[in-house]
Amino acid sequence: MNREQKYRLLEQASPEEITALTDLVNECPWRQTFHVQPIMGLLNDPNGFSFYEGEYHLFYQWFPLGTYHGMKYWYHTKSKDLAFWHNEGIAIVPKDPIDSHGAYSGSAIVKDNKLHLIYTGNTRDSKWNRRPYQCLAIMNEEGFINKQNTPLVDHVPEGYTDHFRDPKVWKDDDMYRFVIGAQREDLTGAAVVYESSDFKEWRYQGEIKTNLGHFGYMWECPDYFELEGKGVFIFSPQGLTPEQDRFQNIYQSGYLIGKPLDRKTLELDHGEFEELDRGFDFYAPQTMVDEKGRRIMIAWMGQAEVAYPTDSHGWAHCLTIPRELKIRHGKLIQQPVPELQKLRGRSIVIQDMIENEVRTYEGVRGTTFEMVCEFSAVKAAAVGIVIRASQQEQTIIRYDKTNKKITLNRAESGNLSDGTNNAIRSCRLDSENIKFHLFVDTSSVEVFINDGEEVFTSRIFPQSGSEEIRFFTEEGSAHMTMTKWDLAQAVD
Template structure:
């Protein structure tokens, strides 16, 4: 049963007696709890926030509604890790309820200054007529993880010509100056990104819109993130209101990027190429990046989407975050690969290996099964019409990743993955697969899959494409089958188990 508005905007201490214990009991019996992904202790997780490195730890916060799986009063919940693999729950970082975040501490970012971690976020407020009034707020975290809110908003007003949809500040430093991008909506209900400048993170000057060649691309741009790498500028954002187009834009909302010349901070002009989606799967939104101490650019996203129901809702929790991904640029594309640290999950395992020529059949191999694992598969010498892998499979359930040679498309099919999702969530995603000239001779397809209790992240051809998706099979669906239909193909594969079985 849906919560009332009053129930949705309760603080955690206003929970009914036994309410949180009931949620915890529900969650404890849920077979879809993840083994190695960040997930909420109770309730709903959404956007990653404040991704940063401070005092020897990677810090990652996320939007959190603790009392249910709807989007209610949002907190910032704090996790940290010294290796990007094993995450420790620290607890609540930013509590809503003040005059400038009375209806939620919404998304934002973090930057270190003067030995403290500065958290800059959107404070959501509503007046008695339920009209939204956003503020950009500052909170400061010390070495003991104690967070203190700055007394006043650092940006109090929405600039003239823009609606109340004005949120998600992402801050960076250039020379001795701080800059910030904010997602916004013009009065004509088109999305854009705003640029601000500050000397001290407390006083901000509005510079204007970032000038792109997309004047009418969706009705709102959420979670903007500007970064520079390999001599180029990259603007990542999540546009809402994009219509499907061939094999693109089939999720309810999108996330993607523009690559071009570095942003001109004076004219605000950004000369860029075409918009690319970051992920080809079903469940990926609100990505945020950080610059690691060793110079890498690392991305994490919400493995979910707004305004959709998921099967874990009935178990008192919803959503998780993706694995951290290391970014690089090839041509006009961002390449995403799991951070090398993920190999630590393998422990001392050498991995179970197999290789075989599969000819017009499906085959299983000893040791290839599981619920949470990493699987690498290389398919070559391929003259089959269709090659691929069925995983989290049983007699009644399976998720399929396959390459169709005839139309040169990679396809992810979750139509039989387990608990059904609503039609709006979708069951098939595909993309044309670009392969380099050497690979094209042999039709080499490399798949690196991170499978967990209720998700899969598939990195294709060393990160040229990624498919991120939630799936909800039973615990009994642990089989893996490799197949080639309409011809033969050579398979080489290795699996590392991430669980006690």
């Protein structure tokens, strides 16, 4: 694809092209009902996730004219309750000298009663060399956004390449700070910190010091915060080598937990790197603190460099549901925010004893639903659920108690994404009983295991007629309690 095509602005498209794209999207059978998704084109990283003027504001990377990674805009959507979302439209247009080739990822913070949006402006010179700037745009109470002409940071510090992006800002008692994802000149990943007392003059402080050594070739979308007295550093390292069940996706997202970051030395005393999500489609998470003091995370439900079945319908990707983060036994857990209960409609409850069989129940089926299913008194080798099932299709979530492993199998889930690196994702879990909490949309599934101890997030693309739900045990019995809710349309 030539550069002119890839870096077109929306205004360069004809009305006929926009109409054709919109019609193509509207004909797609895999449009979501309660996930944030693009009106057309490609969505990727969530940006600027924040609470301002009584509402949750969420921006995301958006290329409107295709399903490839072209000229990136910021698109704006907002919600009063994290359940129902309303599109506000384009927030940042990349057409100035400091963001001429894309408004890349960033974050937001409220200052002086205005929402300050910090992002990376991507530029290219005549020889196609990249030069990043860290830019600022300010949104007022009426929702008007004013881009600032002068960048906050106009150069990359010595020792790093021009892969230098994704500022995540926060405020300490003494300073504003942001962390940026970086690549060292030796082509290894890192994250660096800047600080400012006035939000105008930003000083480079150095690199966050971890014990990871050479850990991938680039760290994207870094996010540092403190939770329950611990320092938590989330980032998305690129270039990790798969290790058994770990690091199976093309790019990973995970976290370190330890003591709070030393603001003077930038030393982070931490434990092992843990993946945030065990599924196929999760990347570039971003967190925020709301007015209730909760740390809430949303991520891109997708992966770069992977073709999806919706591509041929003129759109790609969506965002995850909002999840509250907590720490349990030194581990970061994720739980769906309770506001999502507002989406619940008709419910059905089933209790049964299942023994070495597959069971279905009258009225328990669907394509868009929430379900909580608990298996107790487990005397079976394995238990599990099959969703979006028919004679030809099924998605299987299985707990192998004998081998202590959770597996998501989408080998028969319908149309598959290209480059998925097999159709199974697994992780180790040792539990006497098992609880599955599912959010199933038209073309996705998010599975929360044991109240967020593990999470599997994946796109699936079955036919509309694949709506059976099955429950099973293998080599033994278990008691099953299940509640299922139909869910309402929640996005524009």
